[in-house]
Amino acid sequence: xxxxxxxxxxxxxSDSTVVIQVGEGINEATHTKVKTIxxxxxxxxxxxxxxxxxxxxxxxVYYSPIDVYFSNLDKGVQTPYEIVKAKIxxxxxxxxxxxTTNNRIVKIPVVYGGDMGPDLEFVASYNGLTPSEVIxxxxxxxxxxxxxxxxxxxxxxxxxxxxxxxxxxESPRLAIAxxxxxxxxxxxxxxxxxxxxxxxxxxxxxxxxxxxxQSPPTxxxxxxxxxxxxxxxxxxxxxxxxxxxx
Amino acid sequence: MQPGxxxxxxxxxxxxxxxxxxxxxxxMDSNSxxxxxxxxGNVEGExxxxxxxxxxxxxxxxxxxxxxxxxDLKPTIDGKSVPMWQPLVIRKGSILKFNAAISGSRAYVSFxxxxxxxxxxxxxxTYIRAGIGxxxxxxxxxxxxxxxxxxxxxxxxxxxxxxxxTSYLSWSVHYTPFVTFKKTQTIRIIRGSEYERFDEESxxxxxxxxxxxxxxxxxxxxxxxGQNIQLKEPFELLSEGVTFGTxxxxxxxxxxxxxxxxxxxxxxxxxxxxxSADLPALAQMQASxxxxxxxxxxxxxxxxxxxxxxxxxxxxxxLRIKRLHQL
Numbered sequence: 001x002x003x004x005x006x007x008x009x010x011x012x013x014s015d016s017t018v019v020i021q022v023g024e025g026i027n028e029a030t031h032t033k034v035k036t037i038x039x040x041x042x043x044x045x046x047x048x049x050x051x052x053x054x055x056x057x058x059x060x061v062y063y064s065p066i067d068v069y070f071s072n073l074d075k076g077v078q079t080p081y082e083i084v085k086a087k088i089x090x091x092x093x094x095x096x097x098x099x100t101t102n103n104r105i106v107k108i109p110v111v112y113g114g115d116m117g118p119d120l121e122f123v124a125s126y127n128g129l130t131p132s133e134v135i136x137x138x139x140x141x142x143x144x145x146x147x148x149x150x151x152x153x154x155x156x157x158x159x160x161x162x163x164x165x166x167x168x169x170e171s172p173r174l175a176i177a178x179x180x181x182x183x184x185x186x187x188x189x190x191x192x193x194x195x196x197x198x199x200x201x202x203x204x205x206x207x208x209x210x211x212x213x214q215s216p217p218t219x220x221x222x223x224x225x226x227x228x229x230x231x232x233x234x235x236x237x238x239x240x241x242x243x244x245x246x
Numbered sequence: 247m248q249p250g251x252x253x254x255x256x257x258x259x260x261x262x263x264x265x266x267x268x269x270x271x272x273x274m275d276s277n278s279x280x281x282x283x284x285x286x287g288n289v290e291g292e293x294x295x296x297x298x299x300x301x302x303x304x305x306x307x308x309x310x311x312x313x314x315x316x317x318d319l320k321p322t323i324d325g326k327s328v329p330m331w332q333p334l335v336i337r338k339g340s341i342l343k344f345n346a347a348i349s350g351s352r353a354y355v356s357f358x359x360x361x362x363x364x365x366x367x368x369x370x371x372t373y374i375r376a377g378i379g380x381x382x383x384x385x386x387x388x389x390x391x392x393x394x395x396x397x398x399x400x401x402x403x404x405x406x407x408x409x410x411x412t413s414y415l416s417w418s419v420h421y422t423p424f425v426t427f428k429k430t431q432t433i434r435i436i437r438g439s440e441y442e443r444f445d446e447e448s449x450x451x452x453x454x455x456x457x458x459x460x461x462x463x464x465x466x467x468x469x470x471x472g473q474n475i476q477l478k479e480p481f482e483l484l485s486e487g488v489t490f491g492t493x494x495x496x497x498x499x500x501x502x503x504x505x506x507x508x509x510x511x512x513x514x515x516x517x518x519x520x521x522s523a524d525l526p527a528l529a530q531m532q533a534s535x536x537x538x539x540x541x542x543x544x545x546x547x548x549x550x551x552x553x554x555x556x557x558x559x560x561x562x563x564x565l566r567i568k569r570l571h572q573l
Binding site: 011012013014015016017019025026038050051052053054055056057058059060062065066069079080081147148149150151152153154156192193195210212216217218221222 | 261262263264265266267268269366367375376378436439484485486487488489490491492509510511516519520521522544545547548549551552555
């Protein structure tokens with residue numbers, strides 16, 4: 001059982017959003033609380049609730065001050081913010097809150113190096129390793145998806161081995177191919193769409209991360225655990241029929 | 247059609263999917279979009295055309311009920327000036343053109359029945375980077391053709407009444423409660439989450455000197471140029487949710503205001519947050535326009551929005567009465 005009231009603080013971000021701050025730093029215990037609160041809000045939405053966006057140690061709750069106001073006219077002079085804050089606190093004050101857990105493991109096939117991962121050599125030499133050691137380290141860890149942001153389906157993950165940490169490129173690339181797997185500092189991530197970016201690109205996955213025609217529209221969800229599986233370029237083109245080696 | 251600077255289909259945005267990293271998007275000036283739709287008998291969140299600055303022209307292949315709201319981009323029909331903020335019927339074969347940005351930077355064209363494009367993830371808004379929504383997931387290009395849905399019952403009534411008229415209507419919506427178009431504007435803000443982390447000198451400058459909207463501004467964000475803003479001491483902020491009107495200060499000290507196509511999360515310290523009631527006026531400002539920031543309380547911000555909403559409800563009611571009294 002979780003005592004959420006002791007760990008949270010509520011503050012406004014705007015006149016239509018509040019932030020529920022949950023602890024400090026990036027860690028799994030905080031992440032579990034964030035997911036639990038998200039689940040509580042989504043299964044017990046107050047009138048005027050629009051959506052909640054989880055991050056490492058906070059959730060941002062979007063609401064309509066208009067709907068909150070018009071559905072609480074009996075509350076007199078209370079502002080929509082005060083009403084929303086009270087409703088969230090009441091929700092957190094239930095005695096029978098159980099943790100929301102997720103044990104899903106998603107395997108992400110990756111072609112490392114070559115044209116698919118033009119920065120693999122740099123990441124290796126920067127850390128005094130061989131490219132195959134980088135691949136081994138990168139693909140032998142389990143990563144936790146803390147949140148999605150930056151682009152649809154882009155996972156902010158934790159758990160990368162510090163041995164392969166590498167700073168961002170000094171000048172960002174103008175276009176990074178969808179599916180590119182990169183390293184920036186001590187983080188690793190996957191680009192769902194073609195975007196400019198400064199991450200060191202070590203490989204590419206044929207898996208699609210953004211699936212607008214599906215619900216939910218992303219391959220990964222907060223709380224998923226990810227395993228990267230090295231594949232050959234032949235597997236990439238054979239299994240997915242994509243011609244990418246030019 | 248000719249696309250001009252930028253023309254996209256927008257509605258009130260795509261909500262409910264931000265936790266997947268899907269942006270909200272939608273009209274920059276939501277009040278003008280809502281009014282444009284109300285004027286032609288649509289639901290206020292219907293998809294409409296957002297025209298930016300100048301150069302956009304549309305050839306109509308059938309008689310249509312439309313309304314033009316937002317910034318004055320000098321609209322003409324077949325070369326003759328056309329009134330804004332009122333419903334009108336445009337004839338088959340006519341060309342609606344936006345000639346110059348006189349005031350404001352975005353005009354909205356609503357169509358009786360709405361633009362016929364599929365809703366993607368619950369919205370008609372164009373999400374250009376992901377290539378979804380709006381017209382084939384992109385900005386409009388030369389020779390694109392789109393259709394309008396069947397008019398609503400009240401839209402059909404308006405269409406029939408306007409068809410009988412020999413001139414434009416003598417009235418138009420009094421829009422000042424909803425949006426303003428001045429070159430220099432005072433924009434109300436509440437304190438941002440990291441307000442206390444900025445040094446006092448910077449905060450003083452932030453509220454007392456003007457900031458110029460740079461030419462590097464777009465639907466994603468307005469970059470400001472002005473007095474440098476500094477933190478008391480550097481600190482690392484973890485990424486968290488950001489919203490329309492969030493004012494972030496990156497390490498170069500020049501603020502950025504996040505607009506309709508903002509990302510869902512951000513990691514820069516937030517000095518302020520534009521109040522919702524002033525977002526339409528901000529969204530209408532052109533590059534080189536000047537902003538003064540004025541601090542209000544959260545309470546004032548929420549009452550300002552509720553007040554504006556009551557005005558919108560009265561407008562919707564007033565328009566219904568006008569229609570029932572033959573305009």
